[in-house]
Amino acid sequence: MSDHVVALCGGVGGAKLAHGLTLALPPDALSLIVNTGDDFRHLGLHISPDLDSVMYALAGLADPVRGWGRREETWTFMQALKGLGGDTWFQLGDGDLATHVERTRRLAQGDSLSAVTAELCRALGIAVRVLPMSDDAVRTRVLSGDGWLDFQEYFVHRQCQPAVRDFAFAGADTARAQPEALAALHRDDLRAIVICPSNPFVSVDPILAVAGLRAAIRASGAPVIAVTPIIGGKAIKGPAAKMLAELGLEVSGAAVARHYADLIQGFVIDALDPLPEPLRGVTFFRAATLMRTTEDRVRLAYATLQAADTLRGTRA
């Protein structure tokens, strides 16, 4: 039976659909490939924002109000660090710190990011495979009017204010695709490859920039389907809409579909958005893509998988 699903995702937005997929599928039927282009060292700690967002979402630890980080978080560390004259532009919750300290410790003793992630997931009771796109460093950079900026400098420190012109993924050309991610994409029984509603430019493109992964997706016989991160001309979270506008593109799901056009066969737009102009090789589907509740996540997961199933056999 053709039954494995691979999902590509970034942080918070994508993690919601990833969570829905974990509820819609048995654990061994899903592999999540997660963006690590946002990873950076800060205060001597290795921080993997998207891996953390995915882990927290899957473990039920994500803060539902703030939209990032852990629930029941405290901030004593940040206050004390401020008192010591430390760098406080990147908010680190006390519970969240445990993830960074533990990850950094294990990486320093020679474990791979994949191995560390697997250990953390096991401890948190996450059964599905959560795979960093690569164990090698890939670093997203943003070209703005002020020149090239490191991602977190742009995203957190400058709060996405500089207008973007281009993106680069330093290290992506030589980064080796994470082996299990590659193996999952090469499976004969692959049911679908889902691109979660993450930011196309800074969450999904870094994954696709890892040469082995893009090639494996292209070579796969399974349908590739993306879910819109744009609803009614707006991004639910993050700078996707702002970036589309700054790049001179339409702020719509259709524009995101065109961005992925050489890779996807299906695209899920929001049920309330108008059906886009036809796009060669891409079938549009409509679904309720706003995920406020766990039920919304599961419903969108089923809708996406159903859509993908209708595309089966459309690939060469």
Place this chain on the structure above:
Amino acid sequence: MSDHVVALCGGVGGAKLAHGLTLALPPDALSLIVNTGDDFRHLGLHISPDLDSVMYALAGLADPVRGWGRREETWTFMQALKGLGGDTWFQLGDGDLATHVERTRRLAQGDSLSAVTAELCRALGIAVRVLPMSDDAVRTRVLSGDGWLDFQEYFVHRQCQPAVRDFAFAGADTARAQPEALAALHRDDLRAIVICPSNPFVSVDPILAVAGLRAAIRASGAPVIAVTPIIGGKAIKGPAAKMLAELGLEVSGAAVARHYADLIQGFVIDALDPLPEPLRGVTFFRAATLMRTTEDRVRLAYATLQAADTLRGTRA
């Protein structure tokens, strides 16, 4: 005018008198030389328990109830770390973590422990010089019935349960004395060298094991005076009394005075303890040595300095 005081101290107990001395003297009249034999790496962080205790005491940040760590502390990090399967035998408060993370970060960028300590003190508004005994690693080890144990293994993990037989200070023979500490001990205008009521075996002896420091103390013309960490046959805090008993020594201030006999000219016992048998070359003084309040700390500081002043000129 002969006006500089050097105080040697370890953690919590010694830090209380150190705090009293900072209130009894102008900031530039006092140098604190602090034990770093307890320092260790844990979770990838450089932890300096005695430097931290001293800094927190001087900055008014010490927790008065728990007796260690910071006041208004939270413990979210430890709870989260437990959930991740991390090492939780060493309690790290969320605010305390900021010190360890910031120190580790600065050491990793090549700053010395002295420089980092000076920066942290400056940020915390501590005007007096807080000097690690050495910028080189000295590691206290404890010989027990179970063999040699690293200090924190003995002190925290095994909660001082193994009976002690001997102590070693790995690295002390090659460690260079901290230069400002050495310079302070070499001052012509040195008024007194105070050994704070810290554990003689694991807080003060590591400082004295740094060859340059012991030699400078011996060579100094200033009176050396120690304050008892034992009151009424008990240690106020920590394993000093237990250690004296396990080493077959009397559990008394007098026994601590004998331990320091080759180095001191004065020893302050508690006002409620009987005056010890005479000890050649050592004058005993009595004072209220229990420090419950800030006023107690200041009073004991003045009493110790006054006692030292009466010893002036008793040295060759």
